[in-house]
Every structure is written in structure tokens, then in C-alpha cells.
Amino acid sequence: MEIRDVDFRGAALKKSQRPREWLPHVAVAGRSNVGKSSLLNWLFGRSLARVAKAPGKTRTLNFYLVNGAYYLVDLPGYGYAKVAKKLQAEWGRELERYISDEERLAGVVTLMDIRHGPTGLDLDLQGLLDEAGLERVVVLTKADKVGRGQRVRMQNEIQHRLGLESRPMAISVRTGEGRRELVRQIDELVSQWCHRQLGD
Numbered sequence: 001m002e003i004r005d006v007d008f009r010g011a012a013l014k015k016s017q018r019p020r021e022w023l024p025h026v027a028v029a030g031r032s033n034v035g036k037s038s039l040l041n042w043l044f045g046r047s048l049a050r051v052a053k054a055p056g057k058t059r060t061l062n063f064y065l066v067n068g069a070y071y072l073v074d075l076p077g078y079g080y081a082k083v084a085k086k087l088q089a090e091w092g093r094e095l096e097r098y099i100s101d102e103e104r105l106a107g108v109v110t111l112m113d114i115r116h117g118p119t120g121l122d123l124d125l126q127g128l129l130d131e132a133g134l135e136r137v138v139v140l141t142k143a144d145k146v147g148r149g150q151r152v153r154m155q156n157e158i159q160h161r162l163g164l165e166s167r168p169m170a171i172s173v174r175t176g177e178g179r180r181e182l183v184r185q186i187d188e189l190v191s192q193w194c195h196r197q198l199g200d
């Protein structure tokens with residue numbers, strides 16, 4: 001369903017600060033600078049998520065209610081080099097906690113820059129998702145920055161490295177490519193979660 005209506009419903013660090021309604025969450029994760037804020041604003045059709053934030057600020061989980069039906073959750077970007085190790089560890093723990101204990105989490109959209117592929121931290125996140133048995137959609141960002149040949153090569157390489165069933169999708173907020181497919185995949189995660197709830 002097209003994203004018609006988006007409402008920022010707050011930021012959380014602790015579990016008790018997360019929204020209370022029993023609605024599915026689809027989280028969006030990636031390392032700093034991968035294009036996460038740009039992607040969220042592009043999906044929302046307006047600037048709600050900040051682009052290129054000042055580094056080193058406290059990072060929270062940000063909750064956006066979409067069409068009154070599900071939450072898109074902006075997870076803290078990881079791996080910003082200039083941030084102290086201690087803070088990085090703290091975010092890592094929050095991220096890990098959310099991924100492993102949030103029953104409303106329907107799946108995670110994981111972002112990787114199409115030019116670089118998965119880094120060590122990206123692979124750590126994939127490992128966490130595997131452990132938690134979570135659905136994922138792997139999205140390669142900034143597709144406009146590479147030519148056709150490199151794009152297909154990266155898609156194949158990342159599919160192989162992450163053991164995905166199909167090639168990861170490529171998107172570009174510059175050209176608009178991939179938006180409809182991404183919205184479709186998010187809808188799919190939401191409807192699978194709803195079906196599981198009915199089955200319980």
C-alpha cells in the first residue's frame with residue numbers, strides 16, 4: 001500500500017519508551033552514511049528523518065507510524081568512526097536488545113552501500129538477525145553511483161556472501177528507482193506478521 005500518512009511517534013532508548021500499541025514494526029538499519037535518513041524521507045515523501053546528522057549525538061530508535069497500520073523504526077546508525085568505542089558498544093547493546101526482545105518486530109530492512117558491500121559490522125548485524133530468526137530485506141543504496149556491470153556484480157556477490165535466496169534489491173533516492181518494490185516488500189513483512197498473529 002502506498003505510504004499516505006506518516007506520523008513521528010517518538011524516540012526511545014529504553015524498552016519502556018517504545019510505543020505501546022500492538023502493531024508490527026519494520027526496522028531499518030545500516031551503518032552511518034549508508035543513506036538511511038535519505039531513504040526514510042524518500043519513502044515518507046517529506047523530510048522527517050534528519051539527513052547527515054551531527055555525529056556523536058545520542059542515537060535513539062525513532063518510531064514512525066505509517067498509515068496507522070505499522071511502525072517504521074529508524075535504528076541507530078552504527079560504525080561511525082569518530083564516536084567513542086564506549087558509546088558504540090552502548091548502541092550495539094540497545095540494537096541487540098531490541099532485535100532479540102521485540103515481539104512486534106516483523107522484519108528488518110538492512111541497508112548496504114552498493115559500492116562497498118557488507119562491512120564487518122553489517123555481517124555482525126546479519127548474524128544477529130539469523131540468531132533471532134528474523135525476516136530481512138537487503139537493500140543496496142546509492143545505485144545511481146555505479147554502472148550496470150558493477151551493480152550486477154555486487155548484487156551477485158552480496159547474495160552469495162549473505163546466503164540470500166534472491167538478489168538484493170538496488171535503490172536510488174536520486175533516480176527514484178526501487179521505491180515501489182521496497183514498499184511492496186515492507187507490506188509483505190507486515191502482512192506475514194499479521195498472519196502469524198492470527199495463527200497463534
Ligand code: GDP
Nearest residue numbers: 032033034035036037038051052142172173174
Ligand atoms: P545516513 O547516515 O545513513 O542517514 O545517511 P544520509 O541519508 O545522511 O546520506 C549520506 C549521504 O549519502 C548524503 O550526502 C546523501 O545525500 C547521500 N545519499 C543518500 N542516498 C543517496 C542516493 O541514492 N544516491 C546518491 N548519489 N547519494 C545518496
